[in-house]
Amino acid sequence: MKNEFSFKNFGGDLSAGLVVFLVALPLCLGISLASEAPLFSGIIAGIIGGVVVGAISGSKLGVSGPAAGLAVIVASAINEFQIYEIFLASVVIGGFIQLILGFIGAGKIAFYFPSSVIKGMLAAIGITIVLKQIPHAFGIDTDPEGDSSFIQSDGENTISELFNLGNFNTGALVIGVVCLAILILWDKKWVKENKILGIIPGPLLAVFAGIFINYFYPENLSLEAEHMVQLPQTESAAGFLELFRFPQWSAFTNISVIKTGFLIAIIASLETLLCVEATDRIDPDKNITPTNRELVAQGAGNMLSGLIGGIPITQVIVRSSANIQAGGKTKTSAIFHGILLLVCVMFIPNLLNMIPLAALAAVLIVVGYKLAKPEMFKRMYSEGHDQFIPFIVTIVAVLFTDLLVGILIGLMVGIGYVLYTNFKSVIKPSKTGNHTIIDFQKDVFFYNRAELVKNLSKLQEGDELTLDGRNIDFIDHDIFLTIEDFVKDSVKKNIKVNVLDITRTKLKFGKGDEKIGLEETV
Incomplete structure (x- = not known):
C-alpha cells in the first residue's frame, strides 16, 4: 500500500x-x-x-x-x-x-x-x-x-452517423x-x-x-x-x-x-x-x-x-x-x-x-x-x-467491430508476426564448398520443421553437414525426430553429419544426456 x-x-x-x-x-x-x-x-x-x-x-x-x-x-x-x-x-x-x-x-x-x-x-x-x-x-x-460498438443502437454506425451532420443544432x-x-x-x-x-x-x-x-x-x-x-x-x-x-x-x-x-x-x-x-x-x-x-x-x-x-x-x-x-x-x-x-x-x-x-x-x-x-x-x-x-490492424478491427473483438484480431496478427519472425530467424544455413552448416540461432519449435527439411533436402551424396545447436536451450520433439531420422539415412546417402550440442535433455522431458546416435563434433 x-x-x-x-x-x-x-x-x-x-x-x-x-x-x-x-x-x-x-x-x-x-x-x-x-x-x-x-x-x-x-x-x-x-x-x-x-x-x-x-x-x-x-x-x-x-x-x-x-x-x-x-x-x-x-x-x-x-x-x-x-x-x-x-x-x-x-x-x-x-x-x-x-x-x-x-x-x-x-x-x-x-x-x-x-x-x-x-x-x-x-x-x-x-x-x-x-x-x-x-x-x-x-x-x-x-x-x-x-x-463504443461500430453498429449503434440508433441503427447507424460510427461512419454513417457522420453523414447526418447536416441536421445539426445551431x-x-x-x-x-x-x-x-x-x-x-x-x-x-x-x-x-x-x-x-x-x-x-x-x-x-x-x-x-x-x-x-x-x-x-x-x-x-x-x-x-x-x-x-x-x-x-x-x-x-x-x-x-x-x-x-x-x-x-x-x-x-x-x-x-x-x-x-x-x-x-x-x-x-x-x-x-x-x-x-x-x-x-x-x-x-x-x-x-x-x-x-x-x-x-x-x-x-x-x-x-x-x-x-x-x-x-x-x-x-x-x-x-x-x-x-x-x-x-x-x-x-x-x-x-x-x-x-x-x-x-x-x-x-x-x-x-x-x-x-x-x-x-x-x-x-x-x-x-x-x-x-x-x-x-x-x-x-x-x-x-x-x-x-x-x-x-488493431485500430481498424476495433473501429469496425468493438474493443474486445478488435483486440483479439490484433493479437492474432501480432502473434502471427512473432511466429513469422521466429520462423525466418531460427535456422541460419551457410555453405562452403560441399560443407553445409546449419546454425540454430535460438530455441527450435515444430513450426520450424518445414524450413529445416527444405535445407536438409538440398544435400547431395558426399556432402558434409554440421548441425550447430549450441545456442539453443530447447528443441521441439518433432525437430529432434527429424534430425534423428536424417542421421540414420545419411549413412546410406554417404553424407557426413556432425552434431554440436543437440541432446535429449534439450527436449525438457528426456532422460539422461543421450545424444543423437552419430559423431559428436566439439
Whole structure:
C-alpha cells in the first residue's frame, strides 16, 4: 500500500478527480442507456468503480466504471431474463469469479499482449471517441454516449452517423466549437505556465462556458432537454434510496444466469487487464499495477454493484487517460471522482442537468485526440512493419467491430508476426564448398520443421553437414525426430553429419544426456 495515498499532490489529484468526474458522468448515463438498463444503474457502477474499486486496487491512475464493452452482452441478458433483478444476480456471480481469478494469479495474462496491439488499442479508442463525439458536438444526440460498438443502437454506425451532420443544432454547435477552442487554448504552454490560468482545469472551464452560453441563449437557440445531461431527480432521501435495486436471490441457481456471470467475468477481466497495461504504458511515472490485485478489486466492485443495482464494472481507458492528462498522481483522484458522482446525484442533479452534451463532447474529443496523435503513427511506422501492421490492424478491427473483438484480431496478427519472425530467424544455413552448416540461432519449435527439411533436402551424396545447436536451450520433439531420422539415412546417402550440442535433455522431458546416435563434433 506504500505511496498509494499521498498529500504531496493532493490538490492536483482533486483537480484530476474533478476532470474525470466530468468525463465519467455522461459515460455512466450513456452506457446504462446503451445497455438497456435503468439509467441510475450506470451512476451506481461509476460510484463503486471510483470509491470501492479505487480503494482496493493497486493502480495509482486507473479509473473504473461501467463497461462499454459489455453493453451488448448486458442488453441481451436483460432482454432474455426480462426482469432486471435476475440480471443483477449474474453481475454478482461475475464479480465472485473475478475474485477467484485474482486469487489464483490469472492477472499475469496481461503481460502476454504485444506492445503494438496495446498501442493500437489506445489509438483506436482515441479515434472512436472523436468519431462518436462529433455528432454530439453538432447537437445530434439520438445515440447514447458511451456506445463504443461500430453498429449503434440508433441503427447507424460510427461512419454513417457522420453523414447526418447536416441536421445539426445551431445552439449545440456553437457551444461545441467554443468549448473545443477553450480546451485547445488551455493546452498551450503559456497558459499552463501562467500562475493563475494554470490552476483552472480546462475541461471545467469549458463545461461552465457551455452552461453559461446556453443560459443566456435567445429562445430560438436554447437547448432542449434531449441535448442536456439527464440525471434522475428525487425530492427526499427515501426517494433516492428507491433508485437502488437488489438481485433476485432465487436466480443464483439459474444455469442461464450462471453462464452469463461467467461471460461477464471473462470479458470484464480481459478488458480490465488490457486497460491496466495501456494505462501503465502512458503513465509518466511508469508505475506498474499489480494485476492480480486489480482482478480482486474489480471482483469486489462487481459483486457490490450487482447487489445494489449497478451494471458491470471494468477499468476504463477513457477515464484513466483523462486522469493522467489532468495531472493525477495517486488513487485519490479516482476515489474523489466517485465521491463527486455520489454527492452530485444526491444533492445537485438539477445543476448537472444544465450541462450541454456538446460541451462534454468537446472534452472527450480532446481526450480522444491525445490518445491518437499523428506522432504515434509516425513512431510506429519507423519501428518497422512487424510493429506497424499489427498496430494498424488493431485500430481498424476495433473501429469496425468493438474493443474486445478488435483486440483479439490484433493479437492474432501480432502473434502471427512473432511466429513469422521466429520462423525466418531460427535456422541460419551457410555453405562452403560441399560443407553445409546449419546454425540454430535460438530455441527450435515444430513450426520450424518445414524450413529445416527444405535445407536438409538440398544435400547431395558426399556432402558434409554440421548441425550447430549450441545456442539453443530447447528443441521441439518433432525437430529432434527429424534430425534423428536424417542421421540414420545419411549413412546410406554417404553424407557426413556432425552434431554440436543437440541432446535429449534439450527436449525438457528426456532422460539422461543421450545424444543423437552419430559423431559428436566439439
